[in-house]
Amino acid sequence: MSKQYDALVIGAGHNGLACAAKLARAGKKVMVVEANAELGGLAATTEFAEGFKASVAHTLPQLTDKLVKDLELHKHGFSFASEHLETLGLKEDGSDALRVTGDTVTGVSQDQVDAYKRYSAQMQKFAKAIAAFWQKKPPMIGDKSWASVSTGIQFGLNLRLLGKTDMREFTRMIALPAQDVMDEQFEDEHLKAVLAWDYTMGNKLAPRSPNNAMINWLYRLAGDASGFNKLPIAKGGMKGLIDALAASATSAGAVIKTNAAVKKVVVDEETATAVGVELADGEVVHAKAIISNADPKTSFIKLLGTRYIDIQFTHRINRTRTDGQTAKMHIAIKGEPKFNGVSRADGRMIIAPKMSYIENAFDSSKYGEIAQDPAMEIVVPTMHDASLAPEGHHVISITIPNVPYKVKAGWETEKANLQSAILNKLEAYAPGIKDQIVASDLLTPVDLESRYNVTGGHWHHGELALDAWWMNRPTYEASQYKTPIDGFYLCGAGAHPGGGVMGAAGSNAADVVLAASK
């Protein structure tokens, strides 16, 4: 038997690293194995062209101050390039962009400003009521432990403490399609589209989709690493955060091994207990706890093997919706980008003039086609962090939702089609930008899948919706980080609370592993 660890984490995504750091800091002997050369998974920062660096996930709305403090990330080099990006709704005609920040919005009529203030206050109230539960193991039906029962009670109590009116509104609104929420609150079509944006990010959903979970938005609101209701970005790109997480782990003794893909989880055949992993090169590493940062499908079906788990449980895992719907494009340009109606491209810029624009793009995607009018979220990290591009150059980081995983005509031809649709749209909003392009890198959901070993290339490791939330994430019997197989745990975005660069799944999983080792 080779070296014995207390815990072995499969995958050095931000959750895997957060989990490893927390365990190592609690005195555990930890190893992290990562298939890729770079750390971070979907939060990795890569040099996509010489001197140009970009991160797949590009903002940090969900990161919590608690995690930053618990893991002493600032001490380990983490800082913000910007503590807050304004959200800008771009206008094609060149008029001033609509600006949303905190409780205020500009570029709309006064009644819309007032409506937004009311809406924002209510959303923040909702977000605060449930924010504490992101940092906790969810309850489980049938789990009579005090931790489980009290969490359930506390959840009910927090909702009740909203007061009768707001609690009623919470239960009414929580599963509404974004469009219904927006239509009942606002008149301004552009404002509606910009505010609906965060409801569906990363999911295979559009404003009209039911079950599209205001939850997603409340998640994004809940982060408070740079203050509540802020949209920060990390210095050095996501790498800044990832390196700090890794340093927090290694400084406490954790060992991180890259280029070490896991072939399978080693299970003791007599006791059906996970006891280690076999790496692609044949090396076997033994550990008391095997913690998977991979998505649930990869974790159970590919790495563990379904032979060890029950059939209906396997079926539920296999049915988790993992078709990614989000593409990412990184563009290296010469000079500063100039967008219509924006003096400096230093905010989060959204191209979505109205909700039906997003919905139409979604409709194309639904039928396996490339939308010719893509909706996009654009961030220029180099406006805040010059280290990411050579002098006099910039990086444009674009998130494109409504891009199908399964494309009818095949990605061989459609990737070029998608690229030209994106660039044409970009050119329409930033005339002349095409001529500034030095290099670019487009990642379709299929590229994300193969590059980062995530089933379907799904940002959240599986849809983040009410049916796959809290005690049903990824499914019951695996929603408390432990799984039906002793010694095998989940710590990725497929576990509660889910996607976004949050680290809570990793941190919560570490708590569960620590409790089990006592």
Add this chain to the structure above:
Amino acid sequence: MLTIDAKDQGNHIDLRLQQSPFFPRIKELCLSEQWTEWNGYQTPTYFLDSYIEYYATRNTCAVFDVSPMKKYIIEGPDAEVMMNRLTVRDVRKQKVGRVTYTVWCTDEGRIIDDGTLFRLAEDKFMLCAADPNLDWLELGAIGMDVTVYENSYDMAALALQGPTSCALLKKLGFTGIENAKPFDIMYFPFEGGELMISRTGFTGDLGYELWVDPNDALALWDALFSTGFEYGIRAMGDESLDMARIEAGLLAPAVEFNSALHTVEFRHDQTPFELGLDWMVNFKKPSFSGREALLKEKEQGPKWKLVKLDFEGQKSAQGSLLYADRKCTKEIGYVTSGMWSSVVKASIGYGFVKAEYADGPIFAEIYYQKEMRWYQKVVEGRKHEGAFWWPDRARQTPPADT
């Protein structure tokens, strides 16, 4: 314009039952014209008289068409792993050329179905069940390197059951069949192809099941019935088979148990422990579907128990409620199957009772008719261990030529 070709689409009014490859012969012999439906097939309830057919299984031999059985092939490198996880017995111990009777359960340990598992090769199994199970097998195949497909329509089958069955097969030239032990599989050349014979059946008596290419089905039937005349062969229907299987202590789906995937009411399905199949559940296997739930049930004890009962008197207790006392004040369960058994000379049956009463006295409240008038009586049911009817010849190898 959309046009629908009636021939291609089928006729939605004239939806006849399917007919098995043996149907032309069955139709000829089925003087009663009493039919029932089984898996979409037209199946005889009885040919002439169910008692005569039943007596044939006990005294000579009888043939039951099991072609409507659902047959599935599981093939590939993970076939053993898949079936070992899907079923409760240890499939790793099952040798090639052997059949086992087994059950499969939900994650909650509730029975989905029972059936016979044939190990055709190291990496190939055939699963036979009375009801469709393809969806469950497909779920069981997730993450496994296997191919699962239904073989029901490519294989016709006859059960030949009764004391003269072995002698008849030998007479037909299937030399060596006498060496087949219970649950063995053997192959013989037949009509230029291959006939698979397993020493299996649903009557508890000496008997075999013959698995044949549908194209050779009538030739097999004709061979059996021409040569079989001297061996007292008869065709048997559904009713006589049911009588034989009750005597044999065998369970019928949708009678003794209700598939957990079809049950609507909470816990109106069953577990292996409730059905007395404890011996089958192999906890030495570290993982199989339902293991954790079944282990818990084993520790806590089942809520219900299926018991074999030998009732006083001669009246069948079929459909009776069961009580803990002769005054019928404490209702404890019900009779799932009951009959007057001619060979055992007793009113026998199965009772499904709440576990805490399984070891106490059990009484059945029987309603019966005499010339249309209804009567009621209460009889005690004494518990019976093992099958009611399990003659030595069913176990002997080679079996005696009766």
